[in-house]
Amino acid sequence: MPRDPRYDILFEPVKIGPVTTRNRFYQVPHCNGMGHVYPHGEARQRAIKAEGGWGVVSTQEVEIHPSSEWSPYIEGRLWDDGDMKNLQLMVDAVHHHGSLAAIEITHNGHASGNLYSRMPAMGVSAMMFDTYEPVQAYAMRKRDIANVRRWHRKAAVRARDIGFDIIYVYAAHDISLPFHFISRRRNQRTDEYGGSLENRVRFLRELLTDTKDAVGDQCAVALRFAVEEVDDAHELGGVHAHAEGREVVEMLAELPDLWDVNISDWSHDSISARFGEEGAQEKYIAFVKQVTGKPVVGVGRFTSPDAMVAQIKRGVLDLIGAARPSIADPFLPSKIENGQLDDIRECIGCNICVSGDMTVRPMRCTQNPTMGEEHRRDWHPEKIPTAVDDTAILIVGGGPAGLEAAMSLGRRGCRVTLAEAAAQLGGRVYHESKLPGLATWQRVVDYRLAQLQKLTQVQTFTHSELDAAQVLDFAKELNAAQIVIATGARWDRFGIGRAHRTPVPNDGSVQFITPDDIMSGEYPHADNIIVYDDDHYYMGGVIAEKLVVAGKRVTLVTPAADVSAWTHNTLEQNHIEHHLRKLGVGLIEKHKLDHVSAGRVALRHTSSDALRVLEADSVIMVTARRPCESLYLELDAAPDKMNEAGIRNLSRIGDCLAPATIAAAIYEGHRFAREFGNELAEDAVPFKREYVAV
Numbered sequence: 001m002p003r004d005p006r007y008d009i010l011f012e013p014v015k016i017g018p019v020t021t022r023n024r025f026y027q028v029p030h031c032n033g034m035g036h037v038y039p040h041g042e043a044r045q046r047a048i049k050a051e052g053g054w055g056v057v058s059t060q061e062v063e064i065h066p067s068s069e070w071s072p073y074i075e076g077r078l079w080d081d082g083d084m085k086n087l088q089l090m091v092d093a094v095h096h097h098g099s100l101a102a103i104e105i106t107h108n109g110h111a112s113g114n115l116y117s118r119m120p121a122m123g124v125s126a127m128m129f130d131t132y133e134p135v136q137a138y139a140m141r142k143r144d145i146a147n148v149r150r151w152h153r154k155a156a157v158r159a160r161d162i163g164f165d166i167i168y169v170y171a172a173h174d175i176s177l178p179f180h181f182i183s184r185r186r187n188q189r190t191d192e193y194g195g196s197l198e199n200r201v202r203f204l205r206e207l208l209t210d211t212k213d214a215v216g217d218q219c220a221v222a223l224r225f226a227v228e229e230v231d232d233a234h235e236l237g238g239v240h241a242h243a244e245g246r247e248v249v250e251m252l253a254e255l256p257d258l259w260d261v262n263i264s265d266w267s268h269d270s271i272s273a274r275f276g277e278e279g280a281q282e283k284y285i286a287f288v289k290q291v292t293g294k295p296v297v298g299v300g301r302f303t304s305p306d307a308m309v310a311q312i313k314r315g316v317l318d319l320i321g322a323a324r325p326s327i328a329d330p331f332l333p334s335k336i337e338n339g340q341l342d343d344i345r346e347c348i349g350c351n352i353c354v355s356g357d358m359t360v361r362p363m364r365c366t367q368n369p370t371m372g373e374e375h376r377r378d379w380h381p382e383k384i385p386t387a388v389d390d391t392a393i394l395i396v397g398g399g400p401a402g403l404e405a406a407m408s409l410g411r412r413g414c415r416v417t418l419a420e421a422a423a424q425l426g427g428r429v430y431h432e433s434k435l436p437g438l439a440t441w442q443r444v445v446d447y448r449l450a451q452l453q454k455l456t457q458v459q460t461f462t463h464s465e466l467d468a469a470q471v472l473d474f475a476k477e478l479n480a481a482q483i484v485i486a487t488g489a490r491w492d493r494f495g496i497g498r499a500h501r502t503p504v505p506n507d508g509s510v511q512f513i514t515p516d517d518i519m520s521g522e523y524p525h526a527d528n529i530i531v532y533d534d535d536h537y538y539m540g541g542v543i544a545e546k547l548v549v550a551g552k553r554v555t556l557v558t559p560a561a562d563v564s565a566w567t568h569n570t571l572e573q574n575h576i577e578h579h580l581r582k583l584g585v586g587l588i589e590k591h592k593l594d595h596v597s598a599g600r601v602a603l604r605h606t607s608s609d610a611l612r613v614l615e616a617d618s619v620i621m622v623t624a625r626r627p628c629e630s631l632y633l634e635l636d637a638a639p640d641k642m643n644e645a646g647i648r649n650l651s652r653i654g655d656c657l658a659p660a661t662i663a664a665a666i667y668e669g670h671r672f673a674r675e676f677g678n679e680l681a682e683d684a685v686p687f688k689r690e691y692v693a694v
């Protein structure tokens, strides 16, 4: 389809210093858990973004010297010439598709722990780490400043020699040295690098001038600058958009070739959809274009082409920056260009991508199961090989795993029938997206349903609960030789989870309820509720929110030290805890349920064993989930009947096999579809590995 002329403006070239990008789609720096450890994976993933139409494709943070390195976290590395070959792979691959390659070189000062290099950390001033690493940084002397300037310059020259088109100076997220120099919270210096703003900006100005001087004739020099530190109380001396944030932009207005502006810290910049809308940064960054004549790129989880056009027409941005939208859909620009708006796989703002970085593994994405698998499994987000096996397939269960399997098998040309017991498709995603703050999650279902409508060889049935005999009959009728069970999981009602491997003793005086009950509309019949969270992800918090908003008195109890502890990995924990406290949810950490008797719930402290008793009418058990596996087990135990019905294979996928995240269910559905008919040799490692050369 031709592109809608309304979106023409997005495809205009933009000049950035000595280089020109072919359009306004700009993949800003984001790590992907591959970096210097998996250079082929890194290169292939960035290449696919370029192929998908992103005019600029950036690296993640790239370390310039072992005195500031992020181990065990995996970023880019350009310490010396030995690192150039790895990055060359990416640059060549990005150029191959006609895009510009950008690199974010950085020294992170006291923010990175040097756990691998074991070099003492240095910072703008002597200070403790923000994490609980038992390490402190020493205050940089003049000769340290000169060293960092030299390393930065050398890295810029190496980057130019590799072929990068845009070279960053990075002063954002409160994790890079030039930002620490600017911030009064960090900079306690009394020399010409401390005190007045002019002095505090000196180091950043020097880095910009050095970089322009070294490579500015060939490469554009971009400045990534956080104009606002959202969490910082003003009296603490942070950077604010209406104060020193603006003044810095005014002071350096025409020095960089490109302003890449955002907000700090990372949990505000990459805010999840639960706590921030598309375009949420506009109120902070809107002033920048009024101050500089240089192009401006900004971010805001932009997935709507109309919102993008509005940003440009209203003079907020020149280039549409994106990290997560480009992860969820590397082909977002080309889909807008080809008028395929229905095919855009919109980011849901869940930050599972961030969790890959936080837990030191290649990135994954809820919406895009190919993310992180581009090289090692040779998965492409838009291409999937046609199946050679023309077996008809019956999938039972239309949650995320079943839907993804049906869609991807359908794209492979397979004849697929999907039977779902409920009145609608989507399974847990349909229900969870009705919980507070999770509405965007329905995009997981909507995208797949829109795709299924285009696949005439896939038929779906709702209101179709099948028992084993009916599955066999139906398979026979369809001539389906492959059955896939994707019947999901249900929350355990008895408190079985990590802290309890057996049911929590209850004399029956307190009602035990599950999140499934709440999601199906069954509310606790009384007002005094405990949400017991031994799951530690989002569910405990959103159920507590739902109930407190409905007027219940809610206490969230968790054996962990923090509420929703795993959400540190999605950058949400601080937001969740703040939000729950504001709503008036009582929080009790480091306690597990002990027993229930006579309407009282006894909690036991996880360290001291001390007992504490709460009055409660109901406990919502957010603990383990149990696979709905009875259908699978019954069929699996009846090979003769399956043979008789002509069924050659029975498989189960997603939560029905091993309950996990929605991302994992989508991934498993996708993997099943890719591997169908291409079963791997027994005992083979299922993906390519990147070996350390010896």
Ligand SMILES: Cc1cc2nc3c(=O)[nH]c(=O)nc-3n(C[C@H](O)[C@H](O)[C@H](O)COP(=O)(O)O)c2cc1C
Pocket (backbone or CB within 6 Å): 028, 029, 030, 031, 032, 059, 060, 061, 104, 172, 224, 262, 269, 270, 271, 299, 300, 301, 302, 321, 322, 323, 324, 325, 353, 354, 357
């Ligand atoms: C997984 C992930 C990794 C990121 N890594 C970096 C990084 O290395 N350097 C950086 O400047 N920003 C990084 N960011 C922040 C993004 O560049 C971007 O500013 C932020 O995600 C907001 O844009 P979005 O709403 O389009 O995702 C990262 C973001 C994500 C989601």
Ligand code: SF4
Pocket (backbone or CB within 6 Å): 324, 325, 327, 328, 346, 347, 348, 349, 350, 351, 352, 353, 354, 364, 365, 366, 367, 368
């Ligand atoms: S993991 Fe979630 S937030 Fe990250 S890109 Fe994918 S859908 Fe968006």
